[in-house]
Amino acid sequence: MSFIILLLLLLLVGFTRLLQWRKTSLFLSLVLISSFMLIGSGLIPRYLLNDLQADYESKPKIQWSNNNAIVLLGAGTQFISSTQEFEPTFFSFGRINETASQYKACAKTQTRCKVIISGGDAQNHGVTEAEVYQQQLLRLDVPMGDIIQEPNSVNTWKNAQLTSDLMKHHKFDNIVLVSSGLHIRRSELYFNHFGLDVIPVRADYMAAQISWLPLWYNFAVTDFALHEQIGFARYNTYNFMGWNSKREKPGDA
Template structure:
């Protein structure tokens, strides 16, 4: 029987934006270890407080090693903006959505539809902010990947 040797690292990120005393990365790490992931395969990045910093700090970690593929897993609603930010910092990703959000048809207004709309507006504002900052020269310099 043929068995391919695969090596994978899980890099999870997130600081303590909610000021709970424990970073998102620490919480994720404990979940991953509980699921049976080997600790040496888990890489933590606990400084980032937003998507931009996630991409920035993760790119620093990724550039210290050689990886064949970088898979970016996040909400389907959040995936395009995350991919843009990672690309800005020189990280080409394979995007994989963790969920799919869509409005629900209803004769009466639903809180869920308002929430999905709010999330979508937040994502589009992130795109506009990125390109506005780019025009103003406020984004940090690109690192590789399409250096423009």
């Protein structure tokens, strides 16, 4: 996405040069060069990532209650040709490990602890994220009987909507939401929209790499951060237009 923006700026520079709009062309050239350097050097992605993650850097100490749910959000699956099987993607393993860790902490209190894996087949692989992630959780000693699959959601909005339906059925009184640091803020917003008062816990924590020379990595993480910001903009626009489903009060679910 960042490269598309830079490409559009480059095309505008060329267009204004053809029209001999020298001042406009010079201004756009400066914007193009500045944007390229600020992104590549890590300054812009550092700001964007801090804005998304800073409030979730410290993991909360959970006060487990009598009926607990730990919600694991999916992040895709990857086909491994050598085994002819699907595995969680690179971004998923941190979430899975954090979920297992939270489950074990909950189980030590001898209360009711369930893991809800929310993730369908968004990539049309013929297998759901919930199925694939469950196998990893079983390897991490989370019992099958304490795992609930939500296999129909294909995006974060549906994660929240369909999980809220499960909450109404099981009547959990404590909900821990696990996702990537980059993704947890938007996830919490959507879950709150559907009446779920969640305790957000980030798994991984993404950082920019400050460098004198532009790094491709910084362009990549900028794209991840921009994807989240677009999600916030879409949510606010849909709310303004009345296109989102009715917002529920926290606790209603």
